[in-house]
Amino acid sequence: MKDDFLVFDHVTKRFGALTAVDDVCLTVKRGEFFSLLGPSGCGKTTLLRMLGGFERPDSGRIYLEGRDITDLPPNQRRVHTVFQNYALFPTMTIWDNIAFSLKLAKKEKGEIEEKVNAILGMIQMSEHAWKYPNQLSGGQKQRVAIARALVDRPQVLLLDEPLAALDLKLRQHMLIELDAIHDQVGITFIYVTHDQGEAMSLSDRIAVVNKGRIEQLDVPAKIYEAPSSRFVASFIGDTNFFSGEIVSVEGDYCTIQPEGFPAISAYNDKNLKAGQRVDLSVRPEKIRVTLNPPLPEKGAGINVFPAKVKDIVYQGVYTKYWLQSGGMRVSALKPHSRFLLDQEAITWNDDAFVWWHPDDGYMVEAK
Amino acid sequence: MNGRKSSGKAEWLTTMPSLAWLALFFAVPSVIVLAFTFHGHTANGGVGEWSLSTWRELVDPDYPTIVWKTVRISFEVTFWSIILALPCAYAIARMPKRWRSVVAGAIMLPFWTSFVVRVFAWKTLLHPDGWLQACYLTWLKVCDWSFGWLPGFLQRFLVWTGFATAGHVDPSLATILDSETAVVLVSVYTFLPFAIMPIYTAAEKFDFSLLEAARDLGATNFYSFRKIFLPGVRQGVVSAVLMVFIPVIGSYVIPQMLGGTECILIGNKIFMRAMQNRNIPHASALATLMAVTVLVPMGAAMWWKRRQEARDRRKLDVRTNRLMTSGGAS
Known part of the structure; x- marks a missing residue:
């Protein structure tokens, strides 16, 4: 385990009565774009601060390239942080901000100039080199903060909600840039965020953190499609939960009887037995909404339920529906891959059908 | 631009009271003091006829020495106050919010006691049998020892400027009471809050995540x-320097009570001329001299700094x- 690039080995951190990080074990690979994703107060920032050297764990060790860095002060680890508020030095020019770590490392003047100019070119900020931070826009400050942390090629770059202070348009733009920068420098990025969209689009792997523990650690698609817990399923994207008891098992499939809803057929990948309780998660985009039931040739064994349309949110790319079916409020998402106006419109209080294939549900938790 | 123009009148109105206050209690008295210097004095302590006799009297070989000593001591007090105030302000600004006001209040607490009473209390603390006397002797030895290590030209410079005394000090004769050290020490004690407060105010706004x-x-x-x-x-340090330097330049109570024969500052001279000799024009001339001595270098420094900043920009x-x-970076 110590041979991995970056290792959290049973790390625990308490603040008074609160356990911010609870016995976390974690390994990160070299060059990976790794995200810590979770709601605010879940302990993800504490994990990052321990890695940066600003907090010391109460127990457990942290290894970087086989070396125990748990007790090293921040200035003795080659781990740099991009802070949420950028923390650019206001009394220094952009150039001096970026050159800060190189000057501290007592690099030669020519080398400093070469490196700073190169990274300024990379972030396309060369013409702003001799300005002060307060003369820059939010996105520019963000790029400078990243350049300042990357210029002396740290072993790991930590990003603490770096896009939280930017507006939506800029955030989307910076996402692409961050990805490009990561590809260019090949340094391990550890990215802390509460925004699942950012984490999903950037990361090689995501650790979903909740209450100081890692709920699931996997590639984005696995986290989304096969969440390991009810928390992960609901935190990452929208979902419909059907909680109930397995009443029968038929080969690879089983039948679940939820409370206040007709029996549902689901793929039994966990080999559960009849009588066990389970949460079935069905993502809205997996559920189809039509005014007529699906034709029989669409496949037997499909889950079809009558439902009444309650709410509609039209988004252009797709429409989101909320329907009342049995005792459940089901959300469904209908992408518009065909010219919408040629189709029969579904409107409020229509009697419609919701249906999905048993393979498209995922049983998250057996209790 | 438009909004600024319309608010111009209102702004002028709101600044009027302070402007009037400044004119009445600062500008007018300054002009009066300046005018007094161009008068002679009467035997009974009145202000005499227009004449340049007062300025002629000012050519006294003692005055340059005393003015320089005043400036030097003010520098020393300012230096030590800032050195002590910086870590204090830093520490207070990093405290939890609840504690900050408590500690800041504690720093201002001595002001509830009369200044003269506090200086008088120092007389007891500085008594030749007290522990501060022992500290003083050790301090003298340390100074003496480290002085010996300095290069010759620096030694001569320090003696010439008065920051050091030539030759060894006889410990049996050196007492901290009635010494220059006592004046500097108690001045630092007195003016330290004036140094801490502006730096603390600046530090409170400082973004500590930068550290x-x-x-x-x-x-x-x-x-x-x-x-x-x-x-x-x-900015806070600059205000602190001014807040300490300016009052120390004019102080006379501390040197009067603790300086003995060792430490007569320009403030004492002004006090003597005004209250004992009843020579108001002479006192005014000394005050003017002091103000010019301070304001001219300060103005020059500010001008130079502004020019430097413009040049940097x-x-x-x-x-x-x-x-x-x-076409961008190489």
Whole structure:
């Protein structure tokens, strides 16, 4: 385990009565774009601060390239942080901000100039080199903060909600840039965020953190499609939960009887037995909404339920529906891959059908 | 621009009271003091006819020495006050919010006791049998010892400027009471709150995450304090320097009570001329002299600094232009 690039080995951190990080074990690979994703107060920032050297764990060790860095002060680890508020030095020019770590490392003047100019070119900020931070826009400050942390090629770059202070348009733009920068420098990025969209689009792997523990650690698609817990399923994207008891098992499939809803057929990948309780998660985009039931040739064994349309949110790319079916409020998402106006419109209080294939549900938790 | 124009009148109205106050209690008295210097004095302590006799009297070989001593002691007091105030202000600004006001209040607490009473209390503390006397002798020995290590030209410079005394001090004769050290010590004690407060105010607004960022990038604690914190609270330090330097320049109670024969400052001279000799024009002339001594170098320094800043700005603009015309980084 110590041979991995970056290792959290049973790390625990308490603040008074609160356990911010609870016995976390974690390994990160070299060059990976790794995200810590979770709601605010879940302990993800504490994990990052321990890695940066600003907090010391109460127990457990942290290894970087086989070396125990748990007790090293921040200035003795080659781990740099991009802070949420950028923390650019206001009394220094952009150039001096970026050159800060190189000057501290007592690099030669020519080398400093070469490196700073190169990274300024990379972030396309060369013409702003001799300005002060307060003369820059939010996105520019963000790029400078990243350049300042990357210029002396740290072993790991930590990003603490770096896009939280930017507006939506800029955030989307910076996402692409961050990805490009990561590809260019090949340094391990550890990215802390509460925004699942950012984490999903950037990361090689995501650790979903909740209450100081890692709920699931996997590639984005696995986290989304096969969440390991009810928390992960609901935190990452929208979902419909059907909680109930397995009443029968038929080969690879089983039948679940939820409370206040007709029996549902689901793929039994966990080999559960009849009588066990389970949460079935069905993502809205997996559920189809039509005014007529699906034709029989669409496949037997499909889950079809009558439902009444309650709410509609039209988004252009797709429409989101909320329907009342049995005792459940089901959300469904209908992408518009065909010219919408040629189709029969579904409107409020229509009697419609919701249906999905048993393979498209995922049983998250057996209790 | 428009909004600014319309608010001009209102702004003028709101600044009127303070402007009037300044005119009445600062500008007018200053002019009166200046006018007095061009008068003679009467035997009974009145202000005499218009004449230049007062300025002629001012050519006294003692005065340059005393003025320089006053400036030197003011520098020393300011220096030590800032050195002590910086870590204090830093520490207070980093305390939890609840504690900050408590400690800041504690710093202001001595002002509830009369200044003269506090200085008088120092007389007891500085008594030749007291422990501060022992500290003083050790301090003298340390100074003497380290002085010996300095290069010759620096030794001569320090003696010439009065920061050091030539030859060894006889410990049996050296007492901290009635010494220059006592004046500096008690002045620092008195004016330290005036140094802490402006720096603390600046430090409270300082973004301490910048220090974390500096540490993160490889800086030691001391380096980030020096390179990030100090420039960050520069405005506060500048006000602190003024808040200490200006009152010390004119102080006369502390040297009067604790300086003995060792330490007569310009404030004492002004006091003597005005209250004992009843020579108001002479006292006015000394006060004017003192003000000029301080204001001229200060004004020059400010002018130089502003010019330097403008020059720096131009330099950065030129660099930016050069970068843009050369088509970005290499």
